[in-house]
Amino acid sequence: MKHKISIVTPVFNDWDCLQFLISDIGKALDNSLYTIHVLAVNDCSSEIPPDAFVIPKNIIFERLDLVTNVGHQRAILIGLCHLHEKQIDSQHIVVMDSDGEDRPKYINQLLETSKSSGHNKVVFANRTKRSETWVFKTFYVFYKILFRLLTGVRISFGNFSCIPISILSRICNEPDFWNHYSSAMIKSRIYYEVVSTERGERYTGDSKMNINSLILHGLSSLSVYIESIIIRILKINFIILFILILCATFVVYIKYSTTLAIPGWASYTFGIIFNILFTI
Structure with a gap:
């Protein structure tokens, strides 16, 4: 019997990347025991999406179009809430970026780790190798140090994660997740585990994450801990x-x-x- 998993990925204009991602997901899970549902959350892209994608036979594809741009973090949570509202029959929900930097080949590792933990932990992927410029890496290290100094906790992972269906309701009803997904996960005291992965290269085009975006991203993560x-x-x-x-x-x-x-x-x-x- 095949188990169903859902994959939530926010998209802003990265339609070419999304096509590569869908293909790689199909290849990475081609011989698995899973039925795959991919939910692409269109964060009010300024570029018109293609009329159709080439969808592997083992994937069910769905696109959720937002009427206004809400940003990467909130687009993720809207996707999760959409699945929760539909009362999907998936056993796990995987959250990942659509640009290729979260590598589909690690999805099985996240699922197996979740299985070994009794399906009661969110499993995050920690990127052990990064491929950005030295300027971006320097600011990112500074951000992690500042986060530790101001909050007293470490943050070492991003959005790439696997959520057991039993935890989905709690995430969707926790207000802090609307500001920052990984930071809110730490604060919520939901059990989680971290596995090591390597960061992938973008499929195509330039990264949307620049210094200004990193600053806004950092402020969003800190806002979760504003009282502390x-x-x-x-x-x-x-x-x-x-x-x-x-x-x-x-x-x-x-x-x-x-x-x-x-x-x-x-x-x-x-x-x-x-x-x-x-x-x-």
Whole structure:
């Protein structure tokens, strides 16, 4: 008996890439025991999609057209909610990008890992090798460091993942997933596991992800943790305030209780301390 899986992939103008992806999915799962349903979420593309795609015989293809552009992350969740509302009979839902950077050959690995975990964990693919420019890689490393500093947690994976059907309802009803899929997964405390994969090359065309997109992507992931970030910043401010009060007390002590004071230095030091106080 064949089990059904659904694959959700957001698309914005990458129609040529989508055709390659559909073909590669068909090849990667050709000898598997799965019936494959591919849902392409058209994020209000400015380029008209082709009238038809070449669909392998083992794939059922569906396109969901959005009337406005909502961005990559929300397009993913709309696709998941669409499947949840239809009450699909799939055992797993795979989320992946349509440009080829999430390689279909790893879908079986995600499915097998989910099976070995008892179908109660979301399985994410961690890209061990990246193929962007050094500028993009530098900003990406900075983003991960900043995310760790502000939130206290690590983020090492993107959207490529496998969701057991039993967890789909929880994801669709958790508001944070509308902002950022992987960041919300960490915060939600849904059980997940990470497997290592290599990042693929784009099938064709240029990547839509540039520095500006990365900054917006980073802000979206941080917005999920906005309460924690505010609390962390307040704690740091109180620590700085306490240190400044100690410094000011020490300056007063040196000036009035010892003979070590240099004329004018106390006023200068107090000026620096008050400037820092007004800054924070």
